[in-house]
Amino acid sequence: MGLIVQKFGGSSVADAESIRRVAWIIAEAYSEGKNVVVVLSAQADTTDDLIAKAKELNPNPSMREMDVLLSTGEQASIALMAMALETLGLPVVSLTGWQVGMNTDSSYGSARIKGVSAERLKAELDRRRIVLVAGFQGINKFDDITTIGRGGSDTTAVALAVTLNAEICRIYTDVEGIFTGDPNKLPGAKKLDEITYDEMIELATLGAQVLHNRSVEMAKRYGVKMEVLSSLVRKPGTIVKGVTKMEHMKISGVAKDSDIARIALVGLKDEPGVAFKMFRVLANEKINIDIILQSIGRNNTNDISFTVSRSDMEKAVNVLEENKDIIGYTDISTTDKIAKVSIVGAGMMSSPGVAAMMFEALYDSKINIAMISTSEIKISVLVDENDADRSVAAIHAKFFGA
């Protein structure tokens, strides 16, 4: 018998009406003869509200207690949904992370899933019950409750799909799928029928906040087919899989990331080992580097600029200043008034001219590019923060029409 995993996000279970609507979606899949495992998030703003409550009592609560608290949101959702399904006369059972054996490491707040033991889950499925699983939570080797990071219920769903060898992992949300750009800002944004794991990972990282990045990475690793679709409108969403057939599509989407800052070291010596020393000290502080650019040397000196997330800027500058003598440079300059705009598409590997089209769109809008970086399936530019939305619109119009 086929098995599917369905995951419903916080907005899909926000109130009694939404829960009833979702109960019907679950009931339909079950009555088609499928085994159904459902992962739920906490209702609407519940997780944020719980965090606020914690801070009222203790500005620095221990992570362990924080996870005990935050896991309650998902537990409430599964119980409520079970009650709604009971009224439809369906056999249902709700299970928490520990009851399904969702084993994680002990990094409270951002735990990694190590494996799912799943005996209980399988026993319940054998009895033809619909199984509702609390997302976002697990258990560590001390039998303590953990949570796996904000937005983590998607990853719970994929982990269960892997364990149970599901046909598909459907992620229901409040949008109809993955779009070529933010549909709230770009009237011409189009829904994609399909997207590859790699493209989805890039888009997720670039701030298209539809899917938890780790869920797509896991789906890719184990070849789990995902679908992102709406719990409000009953139509097909976007399939996320290994290879897509849309060869005619040059790119799949345009995305903006404003959480970025640029740091430049000026007057570095033009000799071996300089970049190594500079990035070693940053790595020692666990600072993630994104784009790196080295200028062509002149008078035996070089400039190197790079980007980090805004929250890391101060830390990066401090450690570079502390190590000024070791690295050897004359000046350091920074800005966080910038944004990264990117296009993503597996199609760009086989279609020449994609970069030119992107740069032409920016030129037509008189937007200056501060830095460029490329990978096989992505081209990113840094632009002034104030030009970011205009850049996205211009590039999107160039590739997809206004």
Ligand code: ASP
């Ligand atoms: N409830 C958690 C959060 O708000 C997990 C999730 O929704 O996926 O981040």
Ligand code: MG
């Ligand atoms: Mg989410």
